[in-house]
Amino acid sequence: MAILIICPKAFFDKDKMEITKDALTELTEITEDTVEYFCDKQCISGQLAWTVIETLATAKLAELAGELAVV
Numbered sequence: 001m002a003i004l005i006i007c008p009k010a011f012f013d014k015d016k017m018e019i020t021k022d023a024l025t026e027l028t029e030i031t032e033d034t035v036e037y038f039c040d041k042q043c044i045s046g047q048l049a050w051t052v053i054e055t056l057a058t059a060k061l062a063e064l065a066g067e068l069a070v071v
Contacts, residue, residue, distance in 0.1 A: 019027070035049045062068040 031053075035046065035053065038044075039046055039049050059068060
């Protein structure tokens with residue numbers, strides 16, 4: 001079952017990037033659990049997985065800042 005959460009546009013203020021401690025904890029736990037699952041399933045190292053995530057995050061931030069064209 002999917003849950004759709006609609007956030008007001010004001011929530012996405014690029015000059016005010018804040019996250020609650022609970023939200024950060026949840027995001028961290030979800031990310032770490034997902035990486036662990038993927039590493040176990042694909043038999044790759046955690047270092048490789050986190051390096052890929054770092055690269056993807058860098059590209060996504062550049063895209064969101066308008067510095068990278070989506071292809």
